[in-house]
Amino acid sequence: MKKNNVLFLLVWVLCSSFTLHKFYMAxxxxxxxxxxxxxxITARIFVDDLNSALDKxxxxxxxxxxxxxxxxxxxxLKKYLLDQLKITVNHQGKPITFKSSELDGNVLVCYLNCADVAKVTQIEVSxxxxxxxxxxQENMMHFQFNGGKQTLVLDAEKTKGMLK
Structure with a gap:
């Protein structure tokens, strides 16, 4: 009986070490x-995760x-993205426009933009x-403005960030 328990434990450890851990990043x-x-703005988000969020x-x-x-x-999708993503430029909230989306493998690539942004001194994002x-879930946001590049990593605990 002890031999069976040890064998079961060994098989369980081996199987659990090979299980895949879901990766949540956009x-x-x-x-x-x-x-x-x-x-x-170009957003690359796993399509199955988006479907789950919309279902909920x-x-x-x-x-x-x-x-x-x-x-x-x-x-x-459009309502969800525009509700969950907010951008403020130079202390002014900017409306985001959803342009289109396309599937790239298992990733949905979404194209959005904010009009009337002539100059950027500060960007706040939620x-x-x-x-x-x-x-x-982690949302990695790469920004390119004023000749420079900066990155924010936002998650459930930190949903807002600011760049200058």
Missing amino acids: IYQVNHNVAKKRLE KYKTKHFLGTDKQSSTDTED NTILTEVFDE
Whole structure:
């Protein structure tokens, strides 16, 4: 009997060491386009995580990135992103516009922008995308403005950041 317990314990340890740990990260690139006077935002988010977040928020099943994707799925995505992502430039809140999205493997690439941004001295951002669903979610935000590059990593505990 003891031999069976030891064997079970050994098999359990080996199996558990090979299980995959889900990776919760989204990558955002925010560029200041001086010529067009706007911030251009590209968000790369795992599509299955987005579907889970939309399912939870809107209490219905979503099918982003599949042949079952509906216009309601797209509208819910747009509302969700615009509700969860806020940008303030030079102490002025800037409305974000959802432009489009496309599937790249298992990642949904979303294109957004903020118009009427001629000059940037300070950017404040609040990003709660997926943090209400996944405690381990990290939103890595890369910013390019005034000839420099800076990065913020936001998560469920730290959802806001500021750059100068």
